[in-house]
Amino acid sequence: MLPKKLTKRLDERNAKNALRTLKTQNDLVDFASNDYLGFAMSSSIFDQAHQILTQNTLHHNGATGSRLLTGNHKLYIETESFLARYHNAESALIFNSGYDANIGFFSSVPQRGDMIFFDELIHASIRDGIQMSHAKSYKFKHNDLEDLSKKFEQLTSKNEEHQHSGDVYVVTESVFSMDGDSPDLKEFVNLSKTYGFFLIVDEAHATGVFGANGVGLLQQLEVEQEVFARIITFGKAMGCHGAAVLGSKILQRYLVNFARSFIYTTGLPVHAIATIQAAYGELQRTDETKKLMENIRYFRQKLKDYQIASLCIDSNSAIQCCIISGNEKVKKIAQGLQKKGFDVKPIMSPTVPLGKERLRFCLHSYNSKEEIDEVLKLLATFV
Structure with missing residues (x-):
């Protein structure tokens, strides 16, 4: 049993399509983790x-x-x-x-x-x-x-x-x-x-x-x-x-x-x-930081090529965010990308302000140009 006040809070969050749940790791192309240089997996x-x-x-x-x-x-x-x-x-x-x-x-x-x-x-x-x-x-x-x-x-x-x-x-x-x-x-x-x-x-x-x-x-x-x-x-x-x-x-x-x-x-x-x-x-010893910077530049260029740069916050970092208002809408697009093999996470309110919900792309040194190109091509189609 949970106290009624706490149950109510969970119900309210669920009604807003913002209930958090724990998920296991997947084998999708990684555009979600903070492992920018691949060091977490380095033997x-x-x-x-x-x-x-x-x-x-x-x-x-x-x-x-x-x-x-x-x-x-x-x-x-x-x-x-x-x-x-x-x-x-x-x-x-x-x-x-x-x-x-x-x-x-x-x-x-x-x-x-x-x-x-x-x-x-x-x-x-x-x-x-x-x-x-x-x-x-x-x-x-x-x-x-x-x-x-x-x-x-x-x-x-x-x-x-x-x-x-x-x-x-x-x-x-x-x-x-x-x-x-x-x-x-x-x-x-x-x-x-x-x-x-x-x-x-x-x-x-x-x-x-x-x-x-x-x-x-x-x-x-x-x-x-x-x-x-x-x-x-x-x-x-x-x-x-x-x-x-x-x-x-x-x-x-x-x-x-x-x-x-x-x-x-x-x-x-x-x-x-x-x-x-x-x-x-x-x-x-490695040049992973250089590879990451190259991928960031490539990602930004492809946003322009697919005419979706206006959706995205200006950033030169490994974090690239595309604003898609509404928890339900951003969650649906994220699920669409995941079904196509790309792990892109929706960031929903209340984590971000209402109306500022977004897809958060985390770029890595190990993402290929082909992966970046394909995921943004799909995003352009979905939006």
């Missing part, structure tokens, strides 16, 4: 991770406890030092997932009396972390620096008599997960300097994709040193698991002491950390 990375464990005589299945108790094995220290060097940061602190990293950071860093400004399309994990914070939070229009400035000035002008003395945090993503677009990060940096904001950027969908050897979009733009904190994750292009907060050494020390999702959880097992090391080794 080379799998074998290299095993070799790292063997070389370090590590044969553990679990971490045995939180990192503050018994779970802080030596691979953690090696990997965090490597990540800091690779991403040009003072320090890196590994969390069990991107969700844990965002929950831990935003629930502990902004304090009572502080303000947080966040993009209206920010990831759910950041919103959840912000809700756990004692700071006041305000959203600004998507990628809109003018709206951010306006809201900040309006709020601070109201408090002229009682001058705002708290810190101000601004958070955005370098690549947005549901739109695939990017903000003007250089201008966000400039604005943060002007007002004294602490800028945080989630690079989940940019890590492994942008920049030399997949260092991310901020490093590609050479502004990483101007950002207070970066969140990188390993479950997308890196094909493994976990996340890290990049920032100063004093920030790392603070998170170790106050980020509850770090303190009160069992650490990642040694195999997960070895896999992160192996994935970064593969990233430096």
Whole structure:
């Protein structure tokens, strides 16, 4: 039995054709996963991770406890030092997932009396972390620096008599997960300097994709040193698991002491950390990032060729979205593509705003030109 209120919520979602269900993996052509470089299926990375464990005589299945108790094995220290060097940061602190990293950071860093400004399309994990914070939070229009400035000035002008003395945090993503677009990060940096904001950027969908050897979009733009904190994750292009907060050494020390999702959880097992090391080794050896970029360019060109570019959000990332309003309609078209052998997922409300339902194409280095051509030809026919 389920309480009546909960049953009602399920019934309402089902009536809107928006009920989520778990599905097993399929053998369709992959235009749905976050495995942008094919690393999640890489036997080379799998074998290299095993070799790292063997070389370090590590044969553990679990971490045995939180990192503050018994779970802080030596691979953690090696990997965090490597990540800091690779991403040009003072320090890196590994969390069990991107969700844990965002929950831990935003629930502990902004304090009572502080303000947080966040993009209206920010990831759910950041919103959840912000809700756990004692700071006041305000959203600004998507990628809109003018709206951010306006809201900040309006709020601070109201408090002229009682001058705002708290810190101000601004958070955005370098690549947005549901739109695939990017903000003007250089201008966000400039604005943060002007007002004294602490800028945080989630690079989940940019890590492994942008920049030399997949260092991310901020490093590609050479502004990483101007950002207070970066969140990188390993479950997308890196094909493994976990996340890290990049920032100063004093920030790392603070998170170790106050980020509850770090303190009160069992650490990642040694195999997960070895896999992160192996994935970064593969990233430096292969040209998968280059192949991915070629496929992104090809996809964008074929959208124009089939005259459906107007349906799609402008994006240079691996995430390409075509807006098809209505849960029923977008679901039906997705099912049509799936019946033809292509795994394209519908993104429905309430995950995205009502009327902004879409087909979300995730591109990969291993998608062939023929597959891209065929799936877009079918889409053009269906719409």
